[in-house]
Amino acid sequence: SQKIEQNSEALNIQEGKTATLTCNYTNYSPAYLQWYRQDPGRGPVFLLLIRENEKEKRKERLKVTFDTTLKQSLFHITASQPADSATYLCALDMGGGGNKLTFGTGTQLKVEL
Template sequence: SQKIEQNSEALNIQEGKTATLTCNYTNYSPAYLQWYRQDPGRGPVFLLLIRENEKEKRKERLKVTFDTTLKQSLFHITASQPADSATYLCALDILSGANNLFFGTGTRLTVIP
């Protein structure tokens, strides 16, 4: 069956450290992988998109890697801040022809001051 698993429901880290979130998938062949941030009671906000032929993408303190052999994406936040506390969702795009993203269940990150 198709699965998208994100590491642990919750992740607590100390301010200033690097947070690493994992997204593993099975029985999908995504062309793109996206990461979104979602705050409680709000809609998801797009952060980064990485294509299957890209190994790494960076944006400010964010870095995403994509390994299609391992079927895994890693999402890093360096120099984490309390304001980074949120739920982070990975989403797969299999280029179905529609805006049909397959989302993981998310990882709730808490950055402790």
């Protein structure tokens, strides 16, 4: 069965450093992969999407890579700030039609001063 795994442990980094989060998946070849941010008591918020034919995507301080051979996506936050502290979720569309987004386990990021 399909698994989507993220760093299970929380990630603590110092302000100003680059945070790197990992998303690994098995038994599937998605057309695209999405990343979301979730703050406590809130719903997930869409951040970025990367397609299978794109190696890298950037948005401000965010960068996502997608390696379909390794079945892995990396999510980077450069010049991290305490306000970046949240849980980050990767997600794949398992239905193929955009109507069955399946989420990974999430990684909790804490950026310390």
